[in-house]
Amino acid sequence: MRIVALEEHFAVPSLVxxxxxxxxxRHGFPPGFASHLGKQLSDLDAxxxxxMDEAGITVHVLSASGPGAxxxxxxxxxxxxxxxxxxxxxxxAAHPDRFAGFAHLPMRSPQQAADELERAVRDLGFCxxxxxxxxxxxxxxxxxxxxxxxRAEQLDVPIYLHPNLPPQSVRDAYYGGLPGLTGFRLSTAxxxxxxxxxxxxxxxxxxxxLDRHPKxxxxxxxxxxxxxxxMVRSDKILTAEAPHLTRSVxxxxxxxxxxxxxxxxxxxxxxxxxxxxGVDRVLFSIDxxxxxxxxxxxxxxxxxxxxxxxxxxxxxxxxxxxxxxxxR
Numbered sequence: 001m002r003i004v005a006l007e008e009h010f011a012v013p014s015l016v017x018x019x020x021x022x023x024x025x026r027h028g029f030p031p032g033f034a035s036h037l038g039k040q041l042s043d044l045d046a047x048x049x050x051x052m053d054e055a056g057i058t059v060h061v062l063s064a065s066g067p068g069a070x071x072x073x074x075x076x077x078x079x080x081x082x083x084x085x086x087x088x089x090x091x092x093a094a095h096p097d098r099f100a101g102f103a104h105l106p107m108r109s110p111q112q113a114a115d116e117l118e119r120a121v122r123d124l125g126f127c128x129x130x131x132x133x134x135x136x137x138x139x140x141x142x143x144x145x146x147x148x149x150x151r152a153e154q155l156d157v158p159i160y161l162h163p164n165l166p167p168q169s170v171r172d173a174y175y176g177g178l179p180g181l182t183g184f185r186l187s188t189a190x191x192x193x194x195x196x197x198x199x200x201x202x203x204x205x206x207x208x209x210l211d212r213h214p215k216x217x218x219x220x221x222x223x224x225x226x227x228x229x230x231m232v233r234s235d236k237i238l239t240a241e242a243p244h245l246t247r248s249v250x251x252x253x254x255x256x257x258x259x260x261x262x263x264x265x266x267x268x269x270x271x272x273x274x275x276x277x278g279v280d281r282v283l284f285s286i287d288x289x290x291x292x293x294x295x296x297x298x299x300x301x302x303x304x305x306x307x308x309x310x311x312x313x314x315x316x317x318x319x320x321x322x323x324x325x326x327x328r
Contacts, residue, residue, distance in 0.1 A: 001056075001311070004318040005296065007130075007160065007221045007262035007285040008060040010048075011041040012087050015080060016067060024067045028165035030184060034065070040289035041065060044091035049098055055293035057286070058315070059097070061322065062088055063130035064104040066164065070135050077106035081116050089124035100324055102130040102160055110144050114151035121155050127322035128157040128219075133164025139200050141207035149213045158217035158258070158321060161200050163193030163225075189263070189290075197225040202234065205252045206242055214256070217321065221262035221285055223269040227253065228276040254278075258321060260285035265299035279309045283317045 011034075025031075034041065040048070044062070052060060064084050069077040081104050088101045103120035105113035120126040129152065131140065140149065140161075152159050166174070166187050175187040186192060197220050204210050204218070220227070227234075235250040247255065259277055261270060262285035273282050286296035300314060318324060 002058045002315040004059040004315040005057055005286045006061045006260050006283055006318055008062055008288040009065040010044055010062050011065045012084055013042055015084050019067055019071050023071050027071055029067060037289045051293050055297040057293050061100045063102040066132050068104055069106045070132060073108055077108050078112050081106040085120050101126040102128050105129055107135040110147050114147040117151050121157055130160040130162050132162050133196060137167050139203045141203045141209045149216055153213045153216040158219050160219040161197055163196050166192055194222055194225040198227045205249050208244060210252050210256050211246050218257045221260045223261055223264040224259040224273050228272045231276055263287035263291050265295055279312055282313055284314050
């Protein structure tokens with residue numbers, strides 16, 4: 001069976017070294033973050049493909065792991081994004097049946113970010129962009145980012161909303177004072193990342209950004225970042241307070257957001273996703289190398305879904321949403 005995984009990461013160490021280590025530390029990355037995964041992150045050739053083959057994964061849709069251009073101002077951020085996209089573009093061109101790409105954008109320069117998204121889509125064949133959380137403390141509903149949303153809508157490509165490390169004030173208030181690395185873990189993969197992305201989506205709805213861009217497509221990972229379980233409550237409380245919106249909160253989300261399973265491999269949250277979003281908007285992902293291809297495949301293999309639904313989940317929805325080329 002063809003299997004497409006949407007949230008699979010890579011890094012280019014030589015480019016990351018352009019970023020001031022003090023800026024990385026201030027952003028909240030602990031020393032040696034993900035260093036144990038350096039080999040897997042940096043490989044865009046034989047090692048990655050061998051691990052995909054071992055688990056029977058057909059396609060990795062690749063995106064740059066942080067730290068990245070959101071820590072760089074002006075020309076430095078623009079150059080970083082262009083260079084990392086060119087690296088990914090070469091890998092996709094070398095292995096068009098195995099890799100696809102999400103663009104990395106210089107988010108501190110929104111107009112140039114929109115232009116880089118268009119270059120990546122038109123010249124490099126990428127299928128959208130992945131944006132890592134807040135930029136300088138601002139969510140995408142901030143008017144400064146409207147050129148990016150407009151360009152993605154114009155190009156008819158999705159934006160994958162991925163989490164990032166929380167701003168310092170949030171780290172201090174919500175996650176400070178806990179022993180060891182527990183506060184950091186709570187702020188990231190254990191809980192904070194998921195609540196951040198859920199808030200990001202809700203802000204895009206409540207601000208009217210998705211009404212202004214009704215054809216914009218969003219993707220979120222990690223079994224919907226908790227949104228599916230809270231959809232009815234959020235809708236009940238928020239829709240009545242937002243008469244400026246043309247649709248209910250839940251309808252806007254269901255119209256414009258697709259969800260992936262990245263990093264979660266248990267059945268209950270998938271059942272909630274399928275019940276709330278429907279099978280046409282739920283897509284398989286792994287979160288490699290932070291999760292392994294084998295873990296993702298083993299989860300896929302135990303699912304008891306109707307054959308047509310399993311095909312949509314494993315690749316059909318991704319092929320359609322990302323317009324992925326099928327091998328000849």
